[in-house]
Amino acid sequence: MYENYSQILDELKSKSHFRDLKDYEGKDEKYIYFKGQKLLNLSSNNYLNFADNKELTKEFLDYAGDKYSFGSASARLLTGTLPVYSELEELISNLYNKEATLLYNSGYHANVGITSSLCQNGDVIFSDKLNHASIIDGMQLARGKFFRYPHLDMSALETLLEKExxxxxxxxxxxxxxxxxxGDIAPLKKIVELKKKYNCILLIDEAHAFGVFGRKGLGVADELGIIGDVDLIVGTFGKAIGSVGAFVTGSKILVDFLINKSRSFIFSTAIPPINVAFTKWIIENKLPVVREKSRNMLSLGRKFGSESHIIPIVVGENKDTIDLCEVLFHNGYFTLPIRPPTVPAGTSRIRVSLTCEIEEKELEKLKECVSEGLLVK
Ligand SMILES: Cc1ncc(COP(=O)(O)O)c(C=O)c1O
Structure with missing residues (x-):
């Protein structure tokens, strides 16, 4: 009965594409415990060390006590909106100086819901070719049309805009x-220029930049001083913030539209109040005091030739990438092979993501393990 599926799985296995879940023994700040070894975790989005942090968890629980429950038991539009949700939305609106903010259960929910609903019949989306799967899935669900321009290629984008x-x-x-x-960064100032010239709505996903980049840690648009030119900014709480969920911030009209039309928001139980409270507590109390650490982490990334804290080691073939992960494992590093469809075929890689407690000297052996030419494309 399941022959067809098992055939597909066999095919994945034969191409080193098969994915499986691993039983980690534990995580603790910058380390992960696996197969009896303590390894430096280079595969985490816990950029600011707010997740897997026992001291911080205890401090939060001492503050939170029994004020927040572990289940929302309802979608936001039903009985799922308690004060802490609106407080977090207001906090984000104030930080970005935007009219309104909407929380989503995850970055995936946010991108799918926003792109699929905003692009109505007769509308169009222009999307960077390497945008996240959640954006691609949302565009595929949308009633309107979409075009994907080559990664970061502004002249290709302008040609498309001119024509379409x-x-x-x-x-x-x-x-x-x-x-x-x-780990590279979109030329946002140029994109703002094009958005204005061609009368477009600009949606920026700051998933990996929120908490890390910017004067206030709000992302690259914050760093460049262009928040006011961006119609919608998405940020996620599951990465630098060490929590779960996401937000979109922008004009009241667009946020009201999303409340009414984005199905991933409407038809899903809201994240638990305790997580919303944790996110709010981190943003208010902890984010402002880690700006320096965050900047140091970015400088370390730059020393490895990246524009950010994400350092791609492009290997090429799946099997070679898996083998390199194994070598790194035996040298005390935890990395994961990133393979198609997450990245284009032939560009399988190890994605080293730095977290702010990692020191340069801890990466010396990594440099030795990976030949110089492979570091960053
Ligand atoms: C750019 C980008 N956007 C959105 C997401 C999805 O966010 P979440 O993990 O909160 O669903 C990710 C997750 O990896 C991402 O990399």
């Missing part, structure tokens, strides 16, 4: 700021 913009009603340009698998 006039054929559609609303047009949306969507890009990540820091790209999740490449």
């Amino acid at each position: 913009r006039k054929n559609y009603h609303n047009a949306i340009i969507v890009t990540e700021s820091v790209f999740s698998m490449d």
Whole structure:
């Protein structure tokens, strides 16, 4: 009965594409425990060390006591909106100086819900080719059309806009700021210029930049001083913030539209109040005091040739990538092979993500293990 599925799985195995879940023994700040070994975790999005941090968890629970429950038991539009949700939304609106903010259960929910609903019949999206799967899935669900421009290629984007913009009603340009698998950064100032010239809505996904980049830790748009030019900014709480969930911030009209039309928001039980309270507590109390650490982490990334804290080691073939992970494992590093469809075929890689407690000297052996030429594409 399941022959067809097992055939597909066999095929994945034969191409070193098969994914499986690993039984880690534990995580603790910058380390992960696996197969009896304590390894430096280079595969985590816990950029600011707010997750897997026992001291911080205890401090939060002492503050939170029994004020917040572990289940929301309802979608936001039903009985799932307690004060802490609106307080977090207001906090984010104030930080970004935007009219309104909406929480989503995850970055995936946010991107799917926003792109699929904003792009109505007769509308169009222009999306960077390497945008996250959640953006691609949302565009595929949308009733309107989408085009994908080559990664970071502004002249290709402008050519597309020149040719296609006039054929559609609303047009949306969507890009990540820091790209999740490449660690490079979109030329946001140029994109703002194009958005204005061609009358488009600009949606920026700051998933890997929120908490890390910027004067206030709000992302690359914050760093560049262009928040006011961006229509919608998405940020996630599951990475630098060490929590779970996501937000989109922008104008009241667009946020009201999303409340009414984005199905991943409407038809899903809200994240638990305790997580919302943790996110709010981190943003208010902890984020402002780690700016220096965050900057140091970014400088370390730059020493490895990256524009950010994400350092791609592009190997090429799946099997070679898996083998390199194994070598690194025996040298005390935990890394994971990133393979298609997460990245384009032939560009399988190890995605080293730095976290702010990692010191340069801890990466010396990594440099030795990976030949110089392989570091960063
Ligand atoms: C750029 C980008 N956007 C969105 C997401 C999804 O966020 P979440 O993990 O909160 O669903 C990710 C997750 O890896 C991401 O890399």
